[in-house]
Amino acid sequence: MTVVLARVDDRLIHGQVTVGWSQQLHPDRIVLANNEVAADPWQSRVYAASVPPDIQVSVLSVAEAVAQLARDEAHQQRIILLTASPGEMAELVRLGAALAEVNIGGLHFSVGRKEMLPFVYVNKQDLAAMRRLLDQGIELFAQQVPGGKSFHLELDQLVDMERRL
Amino acid sequence: MIRALVLTHGSLGSELVKVVEMILGPVEGLDHGSNLGKSAADLGLEVKEWLAAGEEPAIILVDDYAGSCATCTQLALVDNPGHEDTAVICGVNLAMLLGFVTWRESSDYEELVRRIIQKGREAITQVGGS
Numbered sequence: 001m002t003v004v005l006a007r008v009d010d011r012l013i014h015g016q017v018t019v020g021w022s023q024q025l026h027p028d029r030i031v032l033a034n035n036e037v038a039a040d041p042w043q044s045r046v047y048a049a050s051v052p053p054d055i056q057v058s059v060l061s062v063a064e065a066v067a068q069l070a071r072d073e074a075h076q077q078r079i080i081l082l083t084a085s086p087g088e089m090a091e092l093v094r095l096g097a098a099l100a101e102v103n104i105g106g107l108h109f110s111v112g113r114k115e116m117l118p119f120v121y122v123n124k125q126d127l128a129a130m131r132r133l134l135d136q137g138i139e140l141f142a143q144q145v146p147g148g149k150s151f152h153l154e155l156d157q158l159v160d161m162e163r164r165l
Numbered sequence: 166m167i168r169a170l171v172l173t174h175g176s177l178g179s180e181l182v183k184v185v186e187m188i189l190g191p192v193e194g195l196d197h198g199s200n201l202g203k204s205a206a207d208l209g210l211e212v213k214e215w216l217a218a219g220e221e222p223a224i225i226l227v228d229d230y231a232g233s234c235a236t237c238t239q240l241a242l243v244d245n246p247g248h249e250d251t252a253v254i255c256g257v258n259l260a261m262l263l264g265f266v267t268w269r270e271s272s273d274y275e276e277l278v279r280r281i282i283q284k285g286r287e288a289i290t291q292v293g294g295s
Contacts, residue, residue: 108204
């Protein structure tokens with residue numbers, strides 16, 4: 001298994017992923033890990049239908065995604081792994097997904113979230129999950145699209161942001 | 166009168182509607198929205214609110230087939246009584262919107278949807294070069 005991109009993006013599968021990153025990274029499969037979407041056949045179908053036909057797609061719960069990633073280890077697939085929140089990504093790691101770095105691709109404004117970057121709005125839970133990822137030695141970088149500006153996220157930035165919430 | 170929402174990335178939708186009005190004059194019931202800065206949840210909510218804001222039959226035109234506007238619109242129609250059969254048309258272009266405004270009073274809903282899609286396809290054509 002090669003996770004070529006582990007991305008936190010609350011829009012999950014959309015153009016930045018299926019066109020932007022996929023044209024750059026040529027994934028064999030997109031794994032969408034989200035308990036709510038996986039439990040809803042209609043949502044699963046809509047997201048899966050958004051993926052170009054040459055890329056396989058799995059819409060799975062977080063626990064199922066961990067198992068799928070372990071299985072794909074044998075298949076040598078290039079995988080883009082998506083979650084809607086840092087919390088789900090941290091949960092994937094807790095359950096055994098081996099990741100070297102995580103891309104924070106898009107967390108849009110919602111009530112209770114404050115701006116860390118123009119495309120990254122966070123709450124305390126998001127920051128706590130990001131800290132758990134850093135604690136595991138996982139690098140965090142915020143970047144929307146390939147070739148776009150990339151922001152390496154360090155612990156002191158997260159601590160500073162926690163104070164501002 | 167059938168109304169429409171043009172939901173796109175960035176300001177594409179607002180500019181398309183602006184150009185339609187440059188050509189045809191002020192138009193009612195042709196609205197626009199954008200995914201700019203919005204989460205999937207907020208974008209879906211915006212679609213639901215737009216649908217709820219009018220009594221007339223509605224059509225939603227989005228730009229990219231696989232993008233967040235198309236995805237969120239489809240999800241906003243599920244379990245949304247009275248709106249579940251709303252047509253969502255991808256690949257919006259200027260010809261489609263001009264056709265919508267021109268035909269919406271003379272066509273029934275299904276015919277209008279069919280004509281808009283046909284017009285959009287016909288508008289993509291090569292006129293120069295070899």
